[in-house]
Amino acid sequence: MTDGWGYILTCYGLVLAALVVIVARSSQRGRKLARQVPEEQRRWM
Amino acid sequence: MNDSTASTGTRVLGSITLVGFAALLLFGLVLSPADAAQGELVRMMYVHVPTAFVAFGAFTVTVAASVAYLLRRTEWWDLVAHGSAEIGAVLLAATLVSGMLWGRPTWGVYWTWDARLTTTALLFVLVLGYLAVRRLPLDRDKRAGLAAVVGLLLLPTTIVCHYATTWWRTLHQGPTIARADPQIDGLLLFTLVLGLAVFALLYVWMMVHRFRVLYLEHRVEDLGLDTAIAERRREASGALATPRPATGPVT
Structure with a gap:
């Protein structure tokens, strides 16, 4: 069996990159929506 | 003013999750030893197994929230079910990708129609279907009810x-840690448990943010409806107030 570092780094890289993109997009969407809603309706603040 | 879905709690949780990921990378790629049977490829298990476990947990939350929605019909449960399914889908996609990357050097193929792989693919397709139902152009309550039934x-x-x-x-392979006598120990077991903890934290953190984003989407939708209704009322009252042009007999 080869040591497989190419597969290992691809695995970690793809999963982490996908998570970063999804979190960033969700955060961006949250900011955009939060600006459209009155502050009293954003109960977590 | 805070124009985001973040709060003090989510910032603290997010920071702990980030530190956890740094530790997972350190242990997963550097400190933990190679496995006697799998060699270095065991390092992919620290992503593959936790994402699968947490995805299963996320779908369990979706099912529980769907049942609660069908019983109570409240927006809160609907948003919990929706958010959890979204995160579960992302984690299950990570499970499939990491599994395929592990399968190629181990089995010689990226994919085989093995019972576990096939049922995982079916689960992924099902959750995509569930998320598609969430986008149907229906009345919000009707869509939530339909999604809850599909969610079951x-x-x-x-x-x-x-x-x-x-x-x-x-x-x-069969269960490794979900059994009475775990088949790994030492740093390998520690790293696997660390991975489970980190992805569980990530799930909770993302869940809070997704819940808030979905909640805001509903509020924006409501504001849009309120504005449209007010606009129509203004138009209607304006039309009533404006005297109609006199129409006399045509000579």
């Missing part, structure tokens, strides 16, 4: 997927 299907599929390696003879 995640329970049997998740159970079959989880027990596939026990119920059938599969190429995929």
Whole structure:
């Protein structure tokens, strides 16, 4: 069996990159929506 | 003013999750030793197994929230079910990708129609279907009710997927840690448990943010409706107030 570092780094890289993109997009969407809603309706603040 | 879905709690949780990921990378790629049977490829298990476990947990939350929605019909449960399914879908996609990357050097193929792999693929397709139902152009309550019913299907599929390696003879290995006598120990076990903890924290953190984003989407939708109704009322009252042009006999 080869040591497989190419597969290992691809695995970690793809999963982490996908998570970063999804979190960033969700955060961006949250900011955009939060600006459209009155502050009293954003109960977590 | 805070124009985001963040709060003090989510910032603290997010920071702990980030530190956890740094530790997972350190232990997963550097400190933990190679496995006697799998060699270095065991490092992919620290992503593959936790994402699968947490995805199964996320779908269980979706099922529980769907049942609660069908009983109570409240927006809170609907948003919990929706958010959890979204995160579960992302984590299950990570499970499939990491599994394929592990399968190629180990089995010689990226994919095989083994019972565990097939049921995982079915579960993924089902959750995509659930998320598609969430986008149907229906009345919000009707869409939530329909999604809750479809969401219930995640329970049997998740159970079959989880027990596939026990119920059938599969190429995929059987349980390693979800048993009375875990088949790994030392730093390998520690790193795997660390991975489970980190992805569980990530799930909770993302869940809070997704819940708030979905909640804001509903509020923006409501504001849009309120504005449209007010606009129509203004138009209607304006039309009533404006004297109609006199129409005399045509000479």
